[in-house]
Amino acid sequence: MTGASPSIAGHVVRVAAVALAGLAVVAAATVYWGFVAAPSLAARPDNPRRIAFEQRIRRGRILDRRGAVLAASGGPEAAADPASPPARQYPVPAAAPVVGFQTWRYGAGGDPRVTYGVGGAEAAYDDALRGDLGMSWRQLIASRVLHRPLAGHDVVLTLDAGLQAQAAELLGAREGAVVVVDVGSGAVRALVSQPTFDPASLDRGAPPPDDPRRPLFNRATQGRYTPGSVWKVVTLAAALEDGLTTLDATVADGDASDTFGGFRVACDNNPDGVTTFDMAHAFGWSCNLTFARLGTALGSARYRAHAERFGLGEAPPFPLPVASGSLSEHAELPPPELASAAFGQGEIVTTPLHLALIAAAVAGDGGLPVPYLLADVPGIRWGRLADERGTWRQPIGAATAAAVRRAMVVAATDGHARPARDAAGIEIGGKTGTAQLGGSQRPHAWFVGFAPADAPRVAVAVLVVNGGEGSAVAAPIGGRVLARAVAADDAASGDRE
Structure with a gap:
């Protein structure tokens, strides 16, 4: 019995090389999309997973210097339909240039660069309002692995309502x-x-x-x-x-x-x-x-x-x-x-x-x-x-x-x-x-x-x-x-x- 012909061996080598190259491309793409580009993908305002995750967060309130509420989640709509996304309420309309907004509409405010719809103080102090600030490793696991909703922190501004x-x-x-x-x-x-x-x-x-x-x-x-x-x-x-x-x-x-x-x-x-x-x-x-x-x-x-x-x-x-x-x-x-x-x-x-x-x-x-x-962000180190x-x-x-x-x-x-x-x-x-x-x-x-x-x-x-x-x-x-x-x-x- 004679060995494989040179032409067959060459084909095998070429197929192996193509397969290895394909695996390398897949590995590189996995590393890029899974690690390098992951933060930007996760932050995209049209990312449905991000939006779904955000909608489960019990977002903190924004208060003025004396405790008056400038922004809070909930209201009549939330009570009528607990499954609906928690709408944000703004009791002091005049404070909008400072408090800003938090909304579920992509590109809210006419600016598609706005991350999933936050602006003003809602954006500046987002880490505290959504509960990321001061999170322990147990809370991190519960949130990211067990998908338990986060509870945000209240934020106190210097503003006088x-x-x-x-x-x-x-x-x-x-x-x-x-x-x-x-x-x-x-x-x-x-x-x-x-x-x-x-x-x-x-x-x-x-x-x-x-x-x-x-x-x-x-x-x-x-x-x-x-x-x-x-x-x-x-x-x-x-x-x-x-x-x-x-x-x-x-x-x-x-x-x-x-x-x-x-x-x-x-x-x-x-x-x-x-x-x-x-x-x-x-x-x-x-x-x-x-x-x-x-x-x-x-x-x-x-x-x-x-x-x-x-x-x-x-x-x-x-x-x-x-x-x-x-x-x-x-x-x-x-x-x-x-x-x-x-x-x-x-x-x-x-x-x-x-x-x-x-x-x-x-x-x-x-x-x-x-x-x-x-x-202030009461109750945590901020x-x-x-x-x-x-x-x-x-x-x-x-x-x-x-x-x-x-x-x-x-x-x-x-x-x-x-x-x-x-x-x-x-x-x-x-x-x-x-x-x-x-x-x-x-x-x-x-x-x-x-x-x-x-x-x-x-x-x-x-x-x-x-x-x-x-x-x-x-x-x-x-x-x-x-x-x-x-x-x-x-x-x-x-x-x-």
Whole structure:
């Protein structure tokens, strides 16, 4: 008997090689899909296994700083049909820009990148709300192997539900934002963005992704707007910090004008007949000429450096999506643009959140606090989930901050911020802004401030998009919000006593 022919042996070798190659491909695919790509597959919002697993979780509640419920699972629908997915309830609709949403609809909110339908605080603290945070190995086995449903943890935010609702009511149907932060800690007490949305409606397909009002766009943290004269807070701080002026320095700019590279600037905002005043009243009466001269005296490089020390060009650390502001596309600001930037016009843009932090900085020791939302996850260790805290930037010293505070109190007493003080009914510091946009567009109305005047505890930024005059529109809102925030603080202090 003769051995196999060379041709048969060759066929066997080739078949074996193909089989081995096929096994190698299968093994590689198993490793890739089972291990390398597994996390991304599991996280896909259209993964039915993930959705089924999520629907068995008894998701924790989201509470405000005093225990008021901002989000909870259950409700009449769940009681009527225990087999149905647990719908999320949102008792404080005004809190939607902070609380966010949790929904079973794929691509909820018109953004297919959203993981199975969570946004805002619902997304930022998802590990705690769904029970992953602090899970023991026994709980992990029970959940993943025995398929027992997880029980999520409650999450306590720094938000004040009453203050949030009042700020939203004062803003009304107008487009804009209100941000309130704790001066000492950076805790966010209120963060309103209008127009907003009903988180519970997302499973029903509302609002549509092409809604021109963009209700899911957070104007408080992501909107970039021309700040107008509220930016004079930064210009004054920079000039004081560099020793270019003092609050008692006298200027005679009331009936004057000057040109900066061919760009004419006048004071315009001072009371009739008052032509000479000190720097504090130049600030309070929002004299553009005085501030254009301060910006020019600082020069382009120094002015940009001061703006960057205040964080312009960088997004503040925050658990929700945040945009960064910018000064100019020009590295060297031309004279007209430098003059304009010094009183908050030109190319400069920033966010309401950032301006609230600037107000908190001058109301405190000169440091911009890191804004944060997470106050507590009761019953477990939650350090891994904690928001960043502390000081984000230290652009000015305490002495400069005290001088700017004094100027803001003058503005609220004798200047254009007086409507905010009148609305508050307490002594405050503030600055208004009317950001000109050119053409036929109405200006943005702004107010930034703090309260109480002698020992600030809370700071606010108010924006009404295309709202008109800051003193007439934004200042009264800011004053009432500050008064409510201080009263809430006083009530909490009384409860502790």
